Amino acid sequence: ASFMVSQTEPNRLDNVSAGSTEWKGLLTDYWERFSKYCTDASQWDVRKVERMLEEKFLPILFPDLDTDSRVCPSCSEGTLRFKVSRYGEGYFIGCDRHPKCKYIARTLSDEDDENETSEETPKSFEPRLLGVKPDTNEKVFLKQGPYGYYIQVGEDRKGASQKRAPISEVKDINSITIEDAIELLQYPKVLGKHPDDEHPVLMTHSKAGFSIRHRRS
Structure with missing residues (x-):
């Protein structure tokens, strides 16, 4: 963002490298500006x-x-x-x-604007039964939507939201197994609580791969 690196920032960093500017002062100035923008952003509904x-x-x-x-x-x-x-x-x-x-x-997901793989998926794909979840005995399907392939637990039912998991890019969609599906359905996983605010730290999975999330970051 523009508030993080201004036009004069490279020169100031060069001065720190040359020893003519004290790095703590530069870091303090940066943090004060950064903190202000974060505080302002947190006030938005x-x-x-x-x-x-x-x-x-x-x-x-x-x-x-x-x-x-x-x-x-x-x-x-x-x-x-x-x-x-x-x-x-x-x-x-x-x-x-x-x-x-x-x-x-x-x-x-954050990467949903990168739809190159979904554009290459076949226009017609029949949902495929992969197997059942051992703990619930529910059917697990491989399906295709407008934005790519995904895993779904259970049949489509009116008024119900089924558990789903996106599939990252794979060379052969037919290679997806029930074991792969069950693994993907575990996300997001709670890794623990952040030591600063006790909010959960999550490992999430999207079409682009895995990421770590804390609150809205």
Whole structure:
């Protein structure tokens, strides 16, 4: 961001390297500016930010829907909205009547704008039964959506949100096994609590791979 590296920043860093500028002063100045921007950002209401982003990126978030056609297909009462998920580990399109309606249309990751692999997927793909989860005896399917392949637990049921997991790029989609699916369904994993604020530290998985998340970072 521009507040982090200004036009004069390289010169100041060169001066530190040359010994003509004291590094602690430069670091203090940087931290004060950085901290101020973080504090300002934390004051924003998350719901207002969601609405701003939704309005700005409406054609991308809802490419196949008209503005007046975002009625929740599950409850027929709510409206599909762009929302930040719990702990800020990701984003999704879902019904605004949550938690009364748990419908989720699609899950988004930070890398969802990199759709090169999904564009190469076949236009027609029949859902494939991989097996069952040993602990619940539920069926596990390999399915294809508009943004790539994913794992789903259970059959599609009206009014219910099924557990899903995205699949990273693979050379042969037919090589996916029930063991692979069960492994992917374990995410996000709680690794522990952050020592500074006791909020959970998560390991998440998206189409682009694995990442560590803490709160909204």
